[in-house]
Amino acid sequence: MIIRGTAITKPLRDSADVCIIGSGCGGGASAKVLAEAGRKVIVLEEGGYHTAADFDGNEETAYQNLYRQRAGQATSDLAVTVLQGRCVGGSSTVNWTTSLRTPEFVLEAWRRNFGVQGLSPKDLEPYFERVERYINVHLEPDSNHSPNNRIILDGARKLGYRAKAGGRNTRDCVKAGACGLGCPFDAKQTVDITYIPDAVRAGATVFADCRAERIDPSSRMKRVTGVVLDPLTNRPRTDFLIEAQVVIVAASAIHSPVLLLKSGLVNSSGQVGKNLTLHLTSAVLGLFDEDIYAGGGIPQSALCDEFLNKKGDGGGFWIEAVPAYPTLAALALPGFGASHRETMRLYPHIGASIVLVKEIDSVGRVMAGESGQPSIHYTVGRKDLAYMKHGLKIAAEIQFAAGAKEVMTLHARKIEFHSAAEIDRGLGSAGWDTNEVALYSAHPLGTCRMGADPHRSVVDSHCQAHDVKGLFVIDGSVTPTSLGVNPQITILSIAEKSAEWLAENFDRVV
Amino acid sequence: MTVEDHSPSRRTFLKESLLGVAVLSAAKVHPRLLLSDGVPAEVATQLHYFSGHEYMIVRAIAGCMVGRVPAETEDPIDAALRADQFLSTADEEVQDQIHQLLTAFNGPFFTFLFDFRFSSFLRMKPQDQDSYLEDWMTSTLAFRRKGFQALKRLTLSMYYTDRRSWATIGYHGMTPEVRP
Numbered sequence: 211m212i213i214r215g216t217a218i219t220k221p222l223r224d225s226a227d228v229c230i231i232g233s234g235c236g237g238g239a240s241a242k243v244l245a246e247a248g249r250k251v252i253v254l255e256e257g258g259y260h261t262a263a264d265f266d267g268n269e270e271t272a273y274q275n276l277y278r279q280r281a282g283q284a285t286s287d288l289a290v291t292v293l294q295g296r297c298v299g300g301s302s303t304v305n306w307t308t309s310l311r312t313p314e315f316v317l318e319a320w321r322r323n324f325g326v327q328g329l330s331p332k333d334l335e336p337y338f339e340r341v342e343r344y345i346n347v348h349l350e351p352d353s354n355h356s357p358n359n360r361i362i363l364d365g366a367r368k369l370g371y372r373a374k375a376g377g378r379n380t381r382d383c384v385k386a387g388a389c390g391l392g393c394p395f396d397a398k399q400t401v402d403i404t405y406i407p408d409a410v411r412a413g414a415t416v417f418a419d420c421r422a423e424r425i426d427p428s429s430r431m432k433r434v435t436g437v438v439l440d441p442l443t444n445r446p447r448t449d450f451l452i453e454a455q456v457v458i459v460a461a462s463a464i465h466s467p468v469l470l471l472k473s474g475l476v477n478s479s480g481q482v483g484k485n486l487t488l489h490l491t492s493a494v495l496g497l498f499d500e501d502i503y504a505g506g507g508i509p510q511s512a513l514c515d516e517f518l519n520k521k522g523d524g525g526g527f528w529i530e531a532v533p534a535y536p537t538l539a540a541l542a543l544p545g546f547g548a549s550h551r552e553t554m555r556l557y558p559h560i561g562a563s564i565v566l567v568k569e570i571d572s573v574g575r576v577m578a579g580e581s582g583q584p585s586i587h588y589t590v591g592r593k594d595l596a597y598m599k600h601g602l603k604i605a606a607e608i609q610f611a612a613g614a615k616e617v618m619t620l621h622a623r624k625i626e627f628h629s630a631a632e633i634d635r636g637l638g639s640a641g642w643d644t645n646e647v648a649l650y651s652a653h654p655l656g657t658c659r660m661g662a663d664p665h666r667s668v669v670d671s672h673c674q675a676h677d678v679k680g681l682f683v684i685d686g687s688v689t690p691t692s693l694g695v696n697p698q699i700t701i702l703s704i705a706e707k708s709a710e711w712l713a714e715n716f717d718r719v720v
Numbered sequence: 721m722t723v724e725d726h727s728p729s730r731r732t733f734l735k736e737s738l739l740g741v742a743v744l745s746a747a748k749v750h751p752r753l754l755l756s757d758g759v760p761a762e763v764a765t766q767l768h769y770f771s772g773h774e775y776m777i778v779r780a781i782a783g784c785m786v787g788r789v790p791a792e793t794e795d796p797i798d799a800a801l802r803a804d805q806f807l808s809t810a811d812e813e814v815q816d817q818i819h820q821l822l823t824a825f826n827g828p829f830f831t832f833l834f835d836f837r838f839s840s841f842l843r844m845k846p847q848d849q850d851s852y853l854e855d856w857m858t859s860t861l862a863f864r865r866k867g868f869q870a871l872k873r874l875t876l877s878m879y880y881t882d883r884r885s886w887a888t889i890g891y892h893g894m895t896p897e898v899r900p
Binding site for chain 2: 267268269270273280282287288289384385386387388394442443444503505506507536537539540541545546547548549550551552554555557558579580581583622623643644645646
């Protein structure tokens with residue numbers, strides 16, 4: 211059963227075999243596997259429980275109900291906006307459906323550099339297949355790509371770059387374009403309509419609006435304490451205590467390390483909260499004569515991955531489309547005032563392509579702030595910045611090849627090109643310091659990284675903490691490096707594998 | 721952004737330079753460098769977070785950010801009032817930071833300190849307000865660029881999440897033919 215915070219009127223006390231903190235890809239998949247294995251499972255979710263009937267396709271409603279800090283979460287210097295879901299289903303509820311397997315070169319680097327075992331491409335193949343089948347990952351037929359995705363397919367191919375359809379986890383998609391605002395049609399196969407209901411059918415209980423604040427593993431039954439939130443005011447209404455033999459932290463790469471740090475746990479390596487990667491993202495916007503309407507149609511169904519690990523250094527970038535809803539577009543557009551307003555009036559004619567960098571030398575960290583909220587810090591490395599510049603150049607070329615009349619970057623001071631010949635000079639004159647260009651992330655990863663060495667990593671290859679038996683971290687925190695692909699398939703597959711191992715070895719870890 | 725090392729610091733808004741610290745401190749000492757409000761009575765009764773003076777500052781900033789509409793048309797969207805409602809349920813830390821930012825942004829002491837202007841933001845002529853905002857946006861001081869971003873995000877998000885703005889930009893929501 212799924213219980214909303216409004217239904218919890220007095221202090222909540224309960225116990226389970228497994229308490230899972232977070233109901234996104236990591237927590238949801240773990241809950242299903244463990245509940246179906248016969249374990250009593252309790253899932254705690256800080257955000258609310260919302261269904262298709264609540265999703266109205268409006269940014270205001272979606273940001274209020276479904277996103278961390280109403281989509282305003284950012285690094286401490288405001289340089290990078292970090293978009294994350296905060297609801298039952300986590301970021302799967304608001305992502306743009308792209309479903310790609312972890313690249314082989316990434317998995318090989320994890321084995322070689324971090325001693326990760328059991329996550330080779332061959333090991334993960336059955337999990338990839340199972341996950342993809344379960345959430346119906348498929349390629350869209352050519353006729354289904356929106357004009358905004360066609361820019362990438364047509365533009366990149368004209369230039370001789372590799373561009374292709376990317377997997378999507380939808381069923382009977384009606385191409386409304388609302389993926390990022392919660393799917394009103396239940397077409398997107400998100401965790402809240404797949405894994406969570408199956409976990410509940412197998413006996414799991416999900417408590418929404420419950421924020422875990424501390425884990426105490428000192429006794430046989432580990433204690434998770436926190437507060438039940440009023441969904442309207444976000445203020446505590448009452449408290450809870452859940453006792454469980456096993457605790458799985460699955461609150462994302464931003465919030466899992468903060469919970470562990472606040473609890474004073476599993477940080478003998480000093481690595482909790484460090485090694486944050488974001489898939490640093492920026493964009494180019496092209497103005498077209500024809501309607502693009504980037505806020506409608508399938509948001510993301512194509513990509514250009516020609517430049518990922520092209521030099522063999524593990525870095526690079528890839529290019530995808532982005533659903534440019536009005537507020538996202540308004541905040542990303544350069545400048546302000548009359549010129550900004552004039553550009554907004556051209557909204558239907560704007561095509562938007564994002565460049566996502568697979569970082570290799572940026573430095574990121576999440577810390578617990580004074581108020582208990584995460585404090586996110588990120589410094590872009592020189593190599594990654596070079597990849598971002600290269601990516602924006604290629605994305606701009608693609609826009610022109612697809613027919614754009616003018617292309618601009620997201621610099622605060624407008625940088626625009628009227629032909630491909632102007633791109634190099636324009637980018638060369640641009641500023642790249644903090645808040646001189648809009649940067650984003652929807653893929654925070656790596657803050658409780660996995661590895662064989664307890665001095666260099668937080669969890670082992672089964673996602674169990676090196677320091678505390680029976681305490682697991684199963685979410686995007688555990689990736690030892692950034693991925694180079696949108697992360698949901700990686701997280702779901704690692705979660706299914708780790709939870710399966712836990713189910714089989716339960717008596718050994720408690 | 722490229723090579724700066726933002727060493728983790730708790731106060732997350734302006735405290736990223738010595739000048740930022742000074743600004744914060746001064747803003748705390750003088751939390752209200754108030755002029756007459758001029759807030760419409762019907763708005764004043766609806767404010768939960770902003771003082772009347774702060775509301776007027778944010779309304780002026782929103783006007784600059786969104787781009788002023790021609791004088792003969794009245795924009796039905798009050799981004800400042802929406803910002804007040806939004807911030808009234810925000811974390812106390814964020815609320816505190818916004819109060820301080822508005823004081824630093826508007827006060828004549830700070831406008832002089834930053835730009836040698838002898839007027840508060842509210843008292844500037846419209847073109848000077850635009851120019852002052854531009855100075856914040858392109859400043860060599862990181863905390864001013866950060867302040868600009870905070871104000872841009874606050875005002876433009878309040879404006880464009882109001883669906884009454886959609887008609888002006890040709891947005892119709894979800895692909896119309898499939899809207900439930």
